Amino acid sequence: MSKTTFPASRAEATARLAAFLPHAGKDYARLRNHDPGPDAPSHVSKLSPYVRHRVLTEAELVRAAVDRHGEGRAEKFIQEVFWRTYWKSWLELRPGVWDAYCAARDRVRAEVTADADLAADLARAEVGRTGIDCFDHWVRELVETGYLHNHARMWFASIWIFTLRLPWELGADFFLRHLLDGDPASNTLSWRWVGGLQTRGKTYLARADNIAAHTGGRFDPQGQLAQEALPLDGPLPPVPRPIAPGPRLGNDGGRTGLLVFDDDVDVQELAERVMPVAVAGVSSAAARSDAPVASNVQDFAAGVLDDALSRLSVPGARVHETVLTPEGIAETARRWAREHRLDRVVARHVPVGPGRIIADRIAGALQPGGVAFVQDMRGYDARAWPLATTGFFPFRKHIPDLVAALETSD
Numbered sequence: 573m574s575k576t577t578f579p580a581s582r583a584e585a586t587a588r589l590a591a592f593l594p595h596a597g598k599d600y601a602r603l604r605n606h607d608p609g610p611d612a613p614s615h616v617s618k619l620s621p622y623v624r625h626r627v628l629t630e631a632e633l634v635r636a637a638v639d640r641h642g643e644g645r646a647e648k649f650i651q652e653v654f655w656r657t658y659w660k661s662w663l664e665l666r667p668g669v670w671d672a673y674c675a676a677r678d679r680v681r682a683e684v685t686a687d688a689d690l691a692a693d694l695a696r697a698e699v700g701r702t703g704i705d706c707f708d709h710w711v712r713e714l715v716e717t718g719y720l721h722n723h724a725r726m727w728f729a730s731i732w733i734f735t736l737r738l739p740w741e742l743g744a745d746f747f748l749r750h751l752l753d754g755d756p757a758s759n760t761l762s763w764r765w766v767g768g769l770q771t772r773g774k775t776y777l778a779r780a781d782n783i784a785a786h787t788g789g790r791f792d793p794q795g796q797l798a799q800e801a802l803p804l805d806g807p808l809p810p811v812p813r814p815i816a817p818g819p820r821l822g823n824d825g826g827r828t829g830l831l832v833f834d835d836d837v838d839v840q841e842l843a844e845r846v847m848p849v850a851v852a853g854v855s856s857a858a859a860r861s862d863a864p865v866a867s868n869v870q871d872f873a874a875g876v877l878d879d880a881l882s883r884l885s886v887p888g889a890r891v892h893e894t895v896l897t898p899e900g901i902a903e904t905a906r907r908w909a910r911e912h913r914l915d916r917v918v919a920r921h922v923p924v925g926p927g928r929i930i931a932d933r934i935a936g937a938l939q940p941g942g943v944a945f946v947q948d949m950r951g952y953d954a955r956a957w958p959l960a961t962t963g964f965f966p967f968r969k970h971i972p973d974l975v976a977a978l979e980t981s982d
C-alpha cells in the first residue's frame with residue numbers, strides 16, 4: 573500500500589484545495605461515496621486533516637466551492653462541510669457527552685484487561701487479523717496513512733460494533749489515536765450514530781453488496797458480516813446548554829499573550845486585533861486518548877502548529893515557538909505568563925475535547941497571578957453552534973443563511 577502523505581503546511585492545504593476544487597460540484601455529488609482505495613485518485617478532497625486544525629477553515633472551503641460552482645451545484649460538498657459544523661455545534665452544546673465517552677472508554681478498557689478472550693479479539697482487530705479482508709485492509713490503511721474515506725469509516729465502525737461485537741468506545745479511541753483528523757466531535761458522534769445512540773434506535777449496518785459496489789469490487793465480504801444491527805443502549809443526551817459568544821476582543825492596552833491551540837491555528841486576524849507581546853502554541857494531540865496516540869498524528873498536529881506560528885506576523889510580538897505539551901501545562905503556562913509579564917492571555921474559543929480540558933487547566937493556573945484567560949469565539953462558530961439543538965435535518969435548513977452570513981474573518 574503506497575502511503576497517502578499529508579505534509580503539515582498551509583501551502584500544501586491550499587494547493588490541495590485548488591486541485592480538488594474543479595471536482596467539488598457534480599463530480600463530488602455523484603462519486604463521493606465511492607472509495608477507490610489509497611492508491612487511486614480520490615473523489616473526495618482528503619482535506620480533513622487540515623480542516624481539523626483549521627489550517628483551512630470551513631468558511632474557506634464553502635466560499636471556494638460557491639465561487640467555483642455556485643451554491644446549487646456545490647450543495648453536496650457544502651452540506652458535508654456543515655456536517656462537521658453540526659457535530660462541533662452539537663457537542664459544544666452538550667459537553668457532558670465527551671466526558672461520558674472518556675469515562676466509558678476507561679471503564680471498558682479495564683473490563684477488557686480482565687477478560688482474556690475479549691482482549692484477544694480486540695488485539696486481532698487492532699492489528700488487522702480478523703480474517704475479514706476489507707476490515708483488515710482498512711486497519712492497515714488507517715495506521716499507515718492516518719486517513720480513511722468516509723464510507724470506509726462507516727463500514728469499519730459498523731463491523732467493529734455489530735460483527736466483531738467490540739465496545740464502540742474502543743473503536744472510537746482507535747480512530748482518535750490514528751486519524752490525522754481525529755476530532756472529539758466528528759468522531760465520537762459518528763460512532764454513536766453508527767451504533768444507534770445518536771439518532772435514537774437508528775443504526776448503520778454494513779452490507780457486503782454495498783461494500784463491493786462502492787469499492788469497485790476490491791472487496792466482497794459475502795457471508796462474513798452481521799445481518800442485523802440492534803441499537804446499543806445508553807443514556808439520553810443532556811439538554812443543550814446555552815452558548816454566549818462574548819465580546820469581540822481588541823487591543824486593551826495591556827500586555828497580551830496569545831495562545832494558539834491546535835484546534836484552530838488560523839489566528840492572524842485575531843493577533844492583529846489583540847496585538848500580543850508573546851505568542852505560544854499548545855498541542856492537545858497527545859491527550860486525544862489515555863493510550864499512546866500514533867506518532868504521525870502527534871507530528872502532524874505539531875507540524876501545523878509550527879507552520880502557523882512561523883507564518884504569523886505581529887508587530888512587536890516575540891513569537892515563542894515552543895509547542896507546549898499537555899504534561900506540566902499549568903506550570904509551563906504560568907512561567908510563560910510571568911516571563912512576559914502578561915496581563916491577559918487570549919485564545920480562540922477552544923472547543924469541547926482534550927483542548928478544552930487543557931484550556932481549563934491553564935485558566936486555573938493563571939488566575940491566582942491575576943492573569944485573565946479570555947477566549948474569542950469566531951463569528952462562524954457563534955452563528956452555527958446555537959443551532960444544533962436537535963437533529964441534522966432541522967440544522968440543515970439554516971445552511972443557506974449561514975452561507976450568506978460568511979465574513980472574511982470567518
Ligand SMILES: Cc1cc2nc3c(=O)[nH]c(=O)nc-3n(C[C@H](O)[C@H](O)[C@H](O)COP(=O)(O)OP(=O)(O)OC[C@H]3O[C@@H](n4cnc5c(N)ncnc54)[C@H](O)[C@@H]3O)c2cc1C
Pocket residue numbers: 604616617618619620621623624652653654655656657659720721722723725726729747751753754755756758759760762763766
Ligand atoms: C465512524 C466515523 C468516524 C469519523 N471520525 C472523524 C474524525 O475524527 N474527524 C473528522 O474530521 N471526520 C470524521 N468523520 C467524518 C468523515 O468521515 C470525514 O470528515 C471525511 O471522511 C474526511 O474526508 P475528506 O476530507 O476527503 O472529506 P470531503 O468529503 O472532501 O468533505 C470535505 C470536508 O467536510 C467535512 N466532512 C465531510 N464529511 C463529513 C462527515 N460525515 N462528518 C463530519 N464532517 C465531514 C470534513 O471536514 C471534510 O474535510 C468520521 C466519520 C465516521 C463515519
